[in-house]
Amino acid sequence: MTTLAQAQDTTTGIPSAKLGMWLFLASEVMFFTGLIGAYIVLRAGMSSWPHLGEELSIPAAAINTFLLLTSSMTMAMGVAAVHRADVKKLRLFLALTILLGSAFLGVKGWEYSVKFAHGHFPGTAIFWDCYFMLTGFHGLHVLGGVIANLWILRLTLGQDFSERRGHLVEISGLYWHFVDLVWIFLFPLLYLI
């Protein structure tokens, strides 16, 4: 039995590491549900709210959505590369995922700098509290995913990565796709509705 097979061996029928990640993601769903729920309740209780595109840049957010959707594709291709024991392609797809995630953070950083330059900070108004809370926590999650993928990319430089630690790519991939899923809901809620 290979080390990868051992890592995926379990009595429940689900690889332990994978089950652990799914349970973690379930707790993350509850975390973001609380934040999004607070946003909707606060917004519904306000008599006025900025109109569409008045305060936030829809093109910048659409570009960021495009970057995250594309990074999800490259991450999924990275997982496929592991299953094919193709470490060269895995490195390529991981590097692309890291690059796209970093670009997302770069665009978000630019958005933040514009808001700060206009005097919009957390605490300025309910709208900005919600915006910085939701995008800030999401951005931290993206940063965590980028760091995790960087660590895995470094591991791929070692011997027999696919056999020994290939399951890490699948686990990291689940987390990365979750971060994408959260943004799929945040983008319309914050920018389009």
Add this chain to the structure above:
Amino acid sequence: MTPAQQPSYLKYFAIWGWLVALLVAGTLSPLLPFSRRGVILFILLIALVKAALVSLFYMHLKFEKIVPLWVVAVFPFFLITLAILVLLLGSVFR
């Protein structure tokens, strides 16, 4: 998911094409001649379809046959969808 069930790179690319098309449709939907409620429902529907595509194909839920994993994976997403829909519809249709 078994290695035999692993989708091809082309399949992942095709899903990405659908996701980008839905992104464009969702982003341009406020320009549609619908009522505000209609636009909100349309945007939410597009977000749900995008989330389903990512979870089914990129997170490989479509290929998972293990019931406990479906329960752990899908139930929280069902709850968040329900919570957001109840809150949003409550505020939109009040």
